[in-house]
Amino acid sequence: MPANTHLAHVSDVLLVWAVAAYAFAMLGYAAEFAFGRRSAALPNRLRGARLAGRVAVAVTVGGWLAHVGSVATRGFAAHRVPWGNMYEFSSMAALVAVTVYLVLLTRQPVRFLGAFVMAPVVLYLGLAGTVLYAKAGPLVPALNSYWIKIHVVAAITASGAFLVSGVVTVLYLLKDRWERRSMPSLGPGAAAAVEVGSPPTEAVPAEAISRNTRGLMPWLPPAETLDRLAYKVIAFAFPVWTFAVIAGAIWAEQAWSRYWGWDPKETWSFITWLAYAAYLHARATAGWRGRRAAVLSLVGVGCLLVDYYVVNTVITGLHSYAGVS
């Protein structure tokens, strides 16, 4: 069946709207992050900044709706699941990342994450819409299996969540370094307790508060909170990724006569899996907890990006469905 070009056009337009909304929301989050004050000391600035944050969330939800619409119309246009090539996969992964963020937002005070999630999502979608763009068309026969619904959905979900965990981990490392550097005499625990406008105590003298509330770092939650948040997201994504690899193996057994063949995509998925397995072990190993474990999880994100961009475009293998010309 030929692709419906009108619907495909609607999908493209909706994606542009989604990207625009995300970019606008990013500015709102950034404004709240930069000018917001989490104390009662500066009520006027607080109100304006908080408004910016709220507007940003509303715009994100709007962008998310447009994004869902873009993905759905793409699927209807091509008469198939909307993740048949690299462009569509990127769009789905970004959608998952935004969804993970919005879900987190309903459960935890993580609005500060907005700018840091939106920035890579906008970049990701920009790259998808320009470099990776492929016209809506039918699937190649190798992808024509119900496993595309299972394997690829799991891979997209895990990828989106891993991306979010990577963002949180970077913030954790920055905040952790700041906590260590800014107040070596106070120790990381006391440093975390410092907030703008918080009353001076014996452990945290007023002078330390004024010295350490400059810059952006004080507005981030304590490093320990960020670390725990990153772990939570990975603890969700890792079993999903494991399932995606296994589902891929079952599919490979049907399509290519073997469940594992060390195809570059399989190998890099395995390497990514190992990196996150190492991260989970490191969290439980004395001397590896904290920063070193966090670095391992960033290695995991790096492997994921290699698995996705380098394997799809540079290394030739069986997963050559990028549709990039």
Next chain:
Amino acid sequence: MTDLASPELGDATRMSTAPAPPPRVASGGVWRRLRTAWRRLTSMRTALLLLALLALAAIPGTLLPQRGLNPVKVNEYIAAHPSLGPFLDKLSMFDVFAAPWFAAIYLLLFVSLIGCLVPRIRLHARALRRRPPAAPRNLERLATHDRWDADGAPAAIVRAAATELRRARWRTELREEPDGSVSVAAEKGYVRETGNLVFHVSLVVLLAGIALGGLFGYKGTVLVVEGQSFANVRSSYDIFEPSRLYSDTQLAPFSFTLRDFSASYEPGGEPRSFDAVVDYRSSPDAAPATHDVRVNHPLSASGANVYLIGHGYALRIEVRDPHGRLVYDRYTPFLPDDSMFASHGVVKVPDGLPKQLGLTGFFYPTFEATPFGPQSGYPAARNPVLALAAWNGDLGLDSGRSQSVYDLPVASLKHVANKQLSPGQSWRLPDGSRVTFAGVHQWATFQVAHDPGKKLVLFAAVFIVAGLLVSLRVRRRRFWLRASPAPDDAPSGRTVVRAAGLTRSDSGGFTDEFASLVRRIRTV
């Protein structure tokens, strides 16, 4: 495993069944040194190192060409890098995943894993039977704690709390303490470690399944032209790859005939679908059945799977001698050279003609003449044209040396003539013999694979995911409650109740669970 043990709070806060870290310095006799080495090998730190090493070791397997995936590319690489290539080859860099050093890493990882698992299973089995540890002396030292006054005797309060805890499926243990206090210790979430152990044991089972397939499996490839048959015996295969402990008795006695192959394409020539309809018997006595073998839709016949892995054109070429006698009539497979299925093939006629005849041909399913020469404009046979070149001389078939059916040693032959033919057309050669392009058929290549470890691998994979989900979702937690008689100097004269909870630091939400537990206990 995170271990919250603190010397101050004692055994009660030790929540992990992970073995204690190994001593740093090995001293004493050989036995002791060996024991230390073993404990070091089975430590988490070693596992971490080996995981990282395995990941690093896999990387060259994706950057360099691999024999298992593409042997032609390996040869090209070695030819292009005459000094580096053979050196890398000696290091097994073109067979990374079969290399001894790669095997060494994962075998060491599994030895470390098994060495870690066995004591942990024992410890966990013991932990499952053990009573929850007694409440620490000072409950207020724990991060999550609460304190209130209540009416009633300490024993009654604690009994009511224990009932409430058991209702929420906590394991409880009541203790009377020397100072007249009564306490209850409760624990929950043992299934976390169970999941963790199931996950790791399943990894070992998975490896066993992979080994089983690697030792006893087989796979082979065969090209079948429409109308032709295949029987599953070793000699029928074009390529056959047995495993180390394979024996011919493993070949399932099935056979099939390729009734029809059809391919459809997008307007631009991209493939849309392939169907290979086969009539098969899973054993010589079985009733015949029909199966449509497609990509993602293999034929399953008595333990072996038959996959469609390639296709192309087979051309019926007839050769008659100058007297009109038919000396050659076969469907000759042509191998595709590009995505539009421009193909090449060879016909060898050693007998029946005055001189041995060789034909080299290029086939264009949709012939198009361009300034750069003929080409195929579409993969389907819309305007099939066969361009032939005829050669005379000794084909070398009697020399005893093996020769590919797709190659003709043209260097030692004499070129006779060239001709383009459409289906049905004939071509008269100078010596009077006649070549006819009689028709176009298609062929399909099938891969037959048998992996006896496959089911075990799938079984293990299911438990890997299940174990992982449980071990990452559930958390182990402890709860203590102590009711003490009011101190003599207290004005209220009410019983003092203290509660504390403990969980692993990794997950939030415990504070809420603790608060709601306390609320329920207080309202009993």
